[in-house]
Amino acid sequence: MKELELKYGCNPNQKPSRIYVEDGSELPIQVLSGRPGYINFLDAFNGWQLVKELRQATGLPAAASFKHVSPAGAAVGLPLDETMRKIYWVDDMGELSPIACAYARARGADRMSSFGDFVSLSDVCDADTARLIKREVSDGVIAPGYTDEALEILKAKKNGNYNVIQIDPDYVPAPVEKKQVYGITFEQGRNELKIDRELLSNIVTENKELPDSAKIDMIVSLITLKYTQSNSVCYVKDGQAIGVGAGQQSRVHCTRLAGQKADNWFLRQAPQVLNLKFVDGIRRADRDNAIDVYIGDEYMDVLAEGVWQNTFKVKPPVFTREEKRAWLDQMSGVTLGSDAFFPFGDNIERAHKSGVNYIAQPGGSVRDDNVIEVCNKYGIVMAFTGIRLFHH
Numbered sequence: 001m002k003e004l005e006l007k008y009g010c011n012p013n014q015k016p017s018r019i020y021v022e023d024g025s026e027l028p029i030q031v032l033s034g035r036p037g038y039i040n041f042l043d044a045f046n047g048w049q050l051v052k053e054l055r056q057a058t059g060l061p062a063a064a065s066f067k068h069v070s071p072a073g074a075a076v077g078l079p080l081d082e083t084m085r086k087i088y089w090v091d092d093m094g095e096l097s098p099i100a101c102a103y104a105r106a107r108g109a110d111r112m113s114s115f116g117d118f119v120s121l122s123d124v125c126d127a128d129t130a131r132l133i134k135r136e137v138s139d140g141v142i143a144p145g146y147t148d149e150a151l152e153i154l155k156a157k158k159n160g161n162y163n164v165i166q167i168d169p170d171y172v173p174a175p176v177e178k179k180q181v182y183g184i185t186f187e188q189g190r191n192e193l194k195i196d197r198e199l200l201s202n203i204v205t206e207n208k209e210l211p212d213s214a215k216i217d218m219i220v221s222l223i224t225l226k227y228t229q230s231n232s233v234c235y236v237k238d239g240q241a242i243g244v245g246a247g248q249q250s251r252v253h254c255t256r257l258a259g260q261k262a263d264n265w266f267l268r269q270a271p272q273v274l275n276l277k278f279v280d281g282i283r284r285a286d287r288d289n290a291i292d293v294y295i296g297d298e299y300m301d302v303l304a305e306g307v308w309q310n311t312f313k314v315k316p317p318v319f320t321r322e323e324k325r326a327w328l329d330q331m332s333g334v335t336l337g338s339d340a341f342f343p344f345g346d347n348i349e350r351a352h353k354s355g356v357n358y359i360a361q362p363g364g365s366v367r368d369d370n371v372i373e374v375c376n377k378y379g380i381v382m383a384f385t386g387i388r389l390f391h392h
Contacts (some may be wrong), residue, residue, distance in 0.1 A: 221337025
């Protein structure tokens with residue numbers, strides 16, 4: 001197949017639409033189910049690059065959950081502990097394969113943003129992963145292959161209209177990429193920069209203790225940022241992105257946005273949240289939305305009399321600001337990556353509030369001394385990578 005006609009482009013009025021390889025060679029994909037659209041393929045190809053690089057850099061299966069050309073979540077396939085199984089709603093599924101664990105982490109860390117995602121898998125999709133995908137609201141999946149059982153499960157999703165794409169894992173794109181804006185062609189070399197542990201050797205802070213687990217988290221953050229719309233920062237813990245701030249004009253707004261997502265991820269682990277009693281038959285999306293509101297500032301939207309009964313069997317107590325802060329103060333071991341340098345120390349102050357102990361960023365600001373000083377105040381380890389990872 002040398003080209004694939006699409007229903008329309010980004011919007012229904014943008015026709016005609018198709019994908020093809022400019023030199024006339026075969027497309028490196030097969031559509032096994034459904035009819036993927038323009039944005040689906042943007043998410044699929046960006047997500048595939050991300051998980052393929054994570055797999056190569058860490059040696060672990062990887063998954064990503066993409067929405068609107070940025071990752072809502074990305075993770076490697078480390079085992080899930082009991083708390084993670086509960087907050088990701090997979091505690092009823094028994095032991096999961098490594099690639100299924102990767103997707104559970106990628107999909108579950110920011111469930112609100114991942115609603116209606118496009119899934120990317122570094123490894124062959126197995127039945128465990130397919131069962132996870134089947135129960136979530138999702139637009140499609142791309143992977144290098146599918147087991148027979150997994151394909152049968154996925155083809156049954158959305159009454160047979162779920163998008164399933166198989167990509168050739170050996171496909172190598174041309175070294176120069178092009179795109180058009182307003183009829184003018186832009187051309188640049190592909191960003192083939194290899195992200196590995198060598199990039200993390202320039203530690204500029206007083207604290208230079210960087211455990212191997214933090215190195216993996218730094219790699220996860222940097223590779224995630226490589227395929228996130230800039231400006232962007234990414235909080236990571238235990239091999240998974242727990243907060244991605246994408247496409248903000250101000251660096252500190254990225255840090256705040258992603259930090260709030262990371263805080264929400266940790267607040268979901270608090271006993272007050274784990275012990276919420278939901279009404280029988282509540283939809284997964286309604287439950288996720290209720291949790292998000294309950295742990296936020298507008299909690300009365302779900303706790304008001306005459307309202308809470310629609311969601312909860314028993315009215316939960318208010319999760320007070322003081323209680324939330326006390327819980328968040330227990331969070332630690334978080335890594336923060338940035339696609340460009342931090343221009344001010346206020347980013348570090350905000351990161352500290354979300355348990356950040358490790359930072360990877362390019363460096364190169366005229367205020368690097370101030371940023372390093374704030375890191376030293378909190379004992380944070382910071383590596384200057386010397387690379388910028390803008391993505392547009």
